[in-house]
Amino acid sequence: MLRVEEVQSVEFSSALISKFDEIVSRYPEGRSKSALLPILHEVQAVYGWLSSAAMDKVAEYLNIQPIEVYEVATFYTMFFLKPQGKYVLEVCRTGPCCLVGAEKIMDYIGEKLGIKEGEVTADGLFSYRGVECLAACGYAPVLQIGPEYTFYENLTPESVDQLIEGLKNK
């Protein structure tokens, strides 16, 4: 079961803050809001998702209104607004991938993990969901796993088994 929003407050590490500082330095004076997407990716890589406490902290750091962070975080599909499994298997479900069996692979992953799209396995390790074309249509079916977004291509039920076992034993 997901527990919603237990995060009361968040403190970013000094290493994370210096990463933010480096990101902000890429833009002209007064344009630090441009750092918002890269910073949200950094935050999600550390915490696994974006709690409103974390987003408020980002707003504070960039000196913008919290709503400016929320409206961005809710627009882009890569940002998770609730906790996920440690590994989120994101399978491409768009046309070209479906021509060579993406839908079957997605069903297989659901059966194998015993969960529905968007749910988390009881051990907290896995979630999966369908995503749109990942610019890898020639290597279909494909899936990716954040936060490094490693690609797994030309998937078969056997390679999915291997992948999942490998992650369990990691």
Add this chain to the structure above:
Amino acid sequence: MGRKLLLEHINVPGINTFQVYKEKGGYRAVEKALKTMSSDDVVEEVKKSGLRGRGGAGFPTGMKWSFLAKPEGVPRYLVCNADESEPGTFKDRYLMTHIPHALIEGMIIGSYALGANTSYIYVRGEMMPQIRILEKAIAEAKAAGYLGKNILGSGYDLEIYVQPGGGAYICGEETALLESLEGKRGNPRIKPPFPAIAGLYGCPTVVNNVESIAATVPIVNEGGEEYAKIGIGRSTGTKLISASGNINQPGVYEIELGLSVEDFIYSDEYCGGIANGKRLKAVVAGGSSVPILPANLILNLANGDKRLMSYESLSEGGFATGTMLGSGGFVVLDEDQCIVRNTWNFSRFYHHESCGQCSPCREGTGWMEKVLHRIEYGHGKMSDIDLLVDVSKKIEGNTICPLGDAAAWPVASAIRHFRDEFEWHVKEPKLALERNYGLAHYADPLKIAEEV
């Protein structure tokens, strides 16, 4: 064998590193441009090359560059569009993964030509591995003196930064991309003003696709006129084609524009024919947004001549019998594929990706998805088919950005060319759940319009 300008060294071990790229002739174009050419000279060469934007719209790159406003004391920007999210398209990812320095070298040339001192490469966020690759390539180029202050003693300064997106197809549209780069939601802007006048941070900006930018390297090296000799007519040079679907050899191919579609599909140098010994049913030739064509119309023009892989030949016949080169995402469907299901999938995609600003796009894509879903799942009515055509017409041309058109065209063209397959789904709902319509007459030789 066609000439390779971008992928010539793709199989050289270590070509992703600065050192090997340089040994293979890399960064010669930067030396040439910065040491022997003015920025206007570079723009002139690109104009002469006839290079057309490789991101989808095919607008001449040199002309786009010459339109850039140059008010005194205002910075100008070159922004590379590496959002690559058009279904069927995966060439930019391929190029950035294997030859990242081709993009960096092109970025230096383009930035110099436009007088930009800070440039950004906006990469879709899912391409985190490619973002790391590009960051490494930038660091290498900088260490070697090709980026930073006073590059090669020319007095020209340039920094390039990589910006991740957040997962949104719409951010490939250039003004949505600029909004996103400013840290906002990816809502396309109303044009005018065009980015050439007011783009990033309100400053004059050029947005170009990865492949367009990389193509300026051979153009500077060999000269625009030499580049223009490759290809056919106004389709000059080489083009990266992403080939996917039911073919023997999916992948990215560099072709000389003007190759016949038939050779591209069936020759072993490219797609190697239809997989599993099946027959060709249909092709989406330029990414999901362009009209789908049945086998007979993609291989031949309405007059019976062979259709070629070029901007002009693919669009020959307009939307009645033609399509578009688009981004070069070449998706092949074999005889077992269901056109209704494929069209429904694409509609679902566009509905999901609509930014929601304009009601014809936001609502229309949702209706199309719903109606197609019910036809595919056996609950369709005959009138639904005309309803789809009607909705697609109401979206087309009535929206802020071209995503609306991109959503309408696949539906309209599928019904135009495969109407009997849609009707069969309505008439035989049970059968349609059990099996596919098959190849039907879609590969039959065209009746040349002599009786007309």
